[in-house]
Amino acid sequence: MVRNKKWLISLLSVFLILVLAACSGNSGASGDDGEDTNGSDSSNSSDSGSTETQEISFWAPFSGADGPFMKKIVDDYNASQDDYQVDFQIVPQTDYYKTVDLSFNGGDNTPDVLIMHGDQIFTYSEKDILKPLDDILGGDVTAAQYHERGIEGATVNGEIYGLPLDIHPLMFYWNKDMFEAAGLDPEQPPTNREEFIEYAQKLTNADKNEYGYVVPTLWPQQFIFPTLVAQNGGELYTDGEVNFTAPEVVEALQFQRDLIAEYEVSPADVQQDGEVTLFLQGRNAMHLNGPWMLQQWVDAGMNFGVAPVPQLGTEQEAVFANSHNFVIPESVDDAKIDGILNFLRYVGDNTLAWAESGQAPAAKATYESDAFQEVNIQSPQVAKQFDDVVFSPDVENWGLAVDPLMEEINAALLGQSGVEEALQEAQDKASQSLEE
Amino acid sequence: MTNQTSNKQLMKQVGLSKSIVRSNRRSKATSFLFVLPYLLLFGSFLFFPLIYGIYISFHDYNLLSKDHVFIGFENYIRIFTPDTALSSLFFEGLLKTFQFVIFSVPLLVIVGLGLALLLNSLPGKIRTFFRTVYFIPYAISVSVISIIFLWILDTNSGLLNNYLMQLGFDPVPWLTKQPFAWISLVLATVWWTIGFNMIIFINALNEVPEDMYEAASIDGASAWQKFYRITLPSIRPIMLFVVITSTIASFNVYGQPYLMTRGGPGDSTEVLLMGIVQQAFEQRELGSASAMAILMALIMIIVSVIQFKVSNATNKGGA
Numbered sequence: 189m190v191r192n193k194k195w196l197i198s199l200l201s202v203f204l205i206l207v208l209a210a211c212s213g214n215s216g217a218s219g220d221d222g223e224d225t226n227g228s229d230s231s232n233s234s235d236s237g238s239t240e241t242q243e244i245s246f247w248a249p250f251s252g253a254d255g256p257f258m259k260k261i262v263d264d265y266n267a268s269q270d271d272y273q274v275d276f277q278i279v280p281q282t283d284y285y286k287t288v289d290l291s292f293n294g295g296d297n298t299p300d301v302l303i304m305h306g307d308q309i310f311t312y313s314e315k316d317i318l319k320p321l322d323d324i325l326g327g328d329v330t331a332a333q334y335h336e337r338g339i340e341g342a343t344v345n346g347e348i349y350g351l352p353l354d355i356h357p358l359m360f361y362w363n364k365d366m367f368e369a370a371g372l373d374p375e376q377p378p379t380n381r382e383e384f385i386e387y388a389q390k391l392t393n394a395d396k397n398e399y400g401y402v403v404p405t406l407w408p409q410q411f412i413f414p415t416l417v418a419q420n421g422g423e424l425y426t427d428g429e430v431n432f433t434a435p436e437v438v439e440a441l442q443f444q445r446d447l448i449a450e451y452e453v454s455p456a457d458v459q460q461d462g463e464v465t466l467f468l469q470g471r472n473a474m475h476l477n478g479p480w481m482l483q484q485w486v487d488a489g490m491n492f493g494v495a496p497v498p499q500l501g502t503e504q505e506a507v508f509a510n511s512h513n514f515v516i517p518e519s520v521d522d523a524k525i526d527g528i529l530n531f532l533r534y535v536g537d538n539t540l541a542w543a544e545s546g547q548a549p550a551a552k553a554t555y556e557s558d559a560f561q562e563v564n565i566q567s568p569q570v571a572k573q574f575d576d577v578v579f580s581p582d583v584e585n586w587g588l589a590v591d592p593l594m595e596e597i598n599a600a601l602l603g604q605s606g607v608e609e610a611l612q613e614a615q616d617k618a619s620q621s622l623e624e
Numbered sequence: 625m626t627n628q629t630s631n632k633q634l635m636k637q638v639g640l641s642k643s644i645v646r647s648n649r650r651s652k653a654t655s656f657l658f659v660l661p662y663l664l665l666f667g668s669f670l671f672f673p674l675i676y677g678i679y680i681s682f683h684d685y686n687l688l689s690k691d692h693v694f695i696g697f698e699n700y701i702r703i704f705t706p707d708t709a710l711s712s713l714f715f716e717g718l719l720k721t722f723q724f725v726i727f728s729v730p731l732l733v734i735v736g737l738g739l740a741l742l743l744n745s746l747p748g749k750i751r752t753f754f755r756t757v758y759f760i761p762y763a764i765s766v767s768v769i770s771i772i773f774l775w776i777l778d779t780n781s782g783l784l785n786n787y788l789m790q791l792g793f794d795p796v797p798w799l800t801k802q803p804f805a806w807i808s809l810v811l812a813t814v815w816w817t818i819g820f821n822m823i824i825f826i827n828a829l830n831e832v833p834e835d836m837y838e839a840a841s842i843d844g845a846s847a848w849q850k851f852y853r854i855t856l857p858s859i860r861p862i863m864l865f866v867v868i869t870s871t872i873a874s875f876n877v878y879g880q881p882y883l884m885t886r887g888g889p890g891d892s893t894e895v896l897l898m899g900i901v902q903q904a905f906e907q908r909e910l911g912s913a914s915a916m917a918i919l920m921a922l923i924m925i926i927v928s929v930i931q932f933k934v935s936n937a938t939n940k941g942g943a
Contacts, residue, residue, distance in 0.1 A: 285905070286905055289687040289688060289905075289908060290687070292687075292688065293687055293688070311688070312688065315686075315688040315689060317688060397780065397781075402780075405800065405888070406886045406888060407886070455779070455780045456797075457779040457780070457795075457797035457800040457801060458779065458780065458800070459774070459777070459778060459779055459797075459798075459799040459800050459885075460774065460799070460883075460884070460885070460886050460888075461774065462778055462779065462780055462781070465775075465778060465780075465781050466780060466781055469781060471781065585907055587906050587907070588709070588907065591902070592891075595887065595888070595890050595891040595894075596890070598886075598888045598889060598890055599888075599889060599890035602797075602800050602801065602888075602889050602890075604801070604889055604890060605890070617709075620708075620709050621709040624708060624709050624710070
């Protein structure tokens with residue numbers, strides 16, 4: 189009995205040591221991600237002038253189908269020269285800003301250059317986390333090499349904080365088979381509100397559960413609603429205040445509600461992704477969504493077309509967009525700037541691979557090239573909208589205003605509250621949240 | 625099991641010999657070693673983060689700011705100040721979480737027990753088969769469960785409405801209108817997690833001595849009387865365990881509404897944890913988010929203690 193116990197205790201201690209070793213091993217492993225960065229930091233600051241290869245760490249949230257395209261660009265860059273080695277790390281999209289925030293908060297293990305969405309740049313620049321680029325640009329890399337709206341999207345209070353990789357506006361998709369069946373020209377998407385409603389009514393056959401345009405009640409209203417407001421000539425934020433009860437905003441919501449209740453080109457009670465499901469099933473003829481959806485339609489073997497968003501609003505052409513930008517943390521050593529710019533210059537000149545993912549690069553060298561026009565059916569259509577894009581307003585914690593707006597849009601589109609009372613409610617909640 | 629405990633009590637009353645005390649001490653050391661690995665993991669992944677969370681909740685802790693100023697109870701005070709965005713985020717979220725707990729816990733307990741009774745009355749091999757079948761959903765992640773239910777419940781293209789329409793009913797807006805949205809979320813949750821409660825109840829039922837049922841049968845007790853007089857009192861401690869764990873699990877509801885209804889229709893299913901996550905990782909305000917999380921934990925502790933007390937009180941009252 190006693191001997192057994194001794195044996196047991198020694199076994200347990202071995203086990204414990206293993207557990208402890210595993211624990212410390214883990215913490216070592218978690219630091220591993222950045223070990224290369226740290227190593228390069230020290231080596232570079234000491235002898236930046238030497239001929240040895242400089243390492244540049246680069247983070248991006250491209251954990252989806254777009255990842256391999258960026259990987260290819262980075263690999264090609266690394267193979268094209270010997271001075272710099274870009275260490276590309278994909279952080280899962282859902283954890284991206286969490287990971288970025290924590291790395292900045294810890295202060296170590298931060299990337300030298302990273303991808304940031306346009307609507308995030310304001311918040312980070314306000315916290316002095318990003319390097320203003322105005323003093324750095326001018327040599328090989330200039331703002332003029334990119335579409336001016338792209339640069340605008342990365343500019344805060346007149347200072348440029350990022351170089352745009354792409355601009356991704358809302359897109360218009362349509363099912364060519366359904367157009368043909370309804371007697372419409374499958375190569376001719378609608379271009380304005382009248383055509384849109386006319387087509388949608390022709391395409392709707394509620395008995396067969398087929399609809400002209402299924403109105404989403406949740407995502408991607410975050411893109412659709414601001415698009416309609418901008419097309420109506422309105423703004424969600426004016427003169428330092430949320431502006432949800434302006435006539436242009438009310439009209440944008442009333443129009444969508446009318447598509448369901450008055451024109452009856454959409455079923456009621458559409459749930460999350462319900463419109464996507466119906467589009468994939470060939471029972472939703474027209475669809476608004478981001479360019480990232482392309483692969484899904486292709487995989488489903490659909491016969492679809494893609495075009496700029498028609499002018500559904502009353503005043504002008506406009507489309508809401510977000511963008512991917514290269515930004516450089518404030519903390520990055522000056523000795524590394526040359527290498528980072530060299531890499532960004534290369535990416536600007538060679539982003540056709542990125543266009544293959546269905547996106548439209550914002551570098552003129554790419555989107556103005558002939559090869560770009562042929563790269564796929566979507567990217568040239570995306571680039572056509574560049575001149576008309578509008579971005580999120582530069583407001584700290586703009587998400588606090590968007591959340592109640594989206595909740596109330598949801599309730600109104602589901603017919604559970606009136607259009608004007610919903611927007612009044614959203615106005616009250618959003619201004620309260622932003623005030624605090 | 626009951627025999628063993630009564631034996632121990634007897635020994636305590638009689639008084640223990642010294643050798644037993646010594647060997648007890650040594651076996652205590654051994655059992656401590658057994659607990660140690662868990663204790664280490666508990667410490668590093670639960671206890672330390674909890675303490676750190678309390679620490680953060682006393683600071684103005686924006687993830688992107690360099691200085692995190694100590695502000696005492698300011699975050700808590702803001703939560704309890706009426707008509708602020710933070711207090712409505714917390715209390716409206718809490719209200720919806722409570723709704724979910726009240727809707728789901730009774731079902732999780734009753735259906736779990738019902739399935740366990742049903743399976744126990746099946747012959748051996750079929751029982752094992754169905755036990756596995758009912759348990760499988762529990763092993764699937766919430767994202768998969770949500771996608772399955774999104775497809776089944778889709779108002780305009782879902783499986784369930786398709787069947788309903790073929791039977792001549794109107795389509796039901798399962799996820800876009802109340803009370804259906806709650807019904808759907810509870811339904812998905814029950815389907816997902818019921819296997820766990822069922823397994824625990826099956827074990828509890830197997831612990832009930834067979835001879836008690838035989839004696840009752842001889843006395844001419846009906847099936848209902850046997851269930852009410854023998855089964856239920858025998859499994860009472862397990863029942864309490866299941867009620868408390870189900871309540872805690874339901875309090876932590878997040879994935880189902882986040883993925884299935886996105887908090888809608890309107891904000892009617894926006895539960896507390898969604899608000900906390902939003903505060904922490906969209907607004908990056910870890911201080912107030914931690915304060916909300918600590919308050920939520922306190923409320924869960926209070927609710928569990930109340931459940932425990934109530935159960936004990938009825939236990940004594942019954943005995």
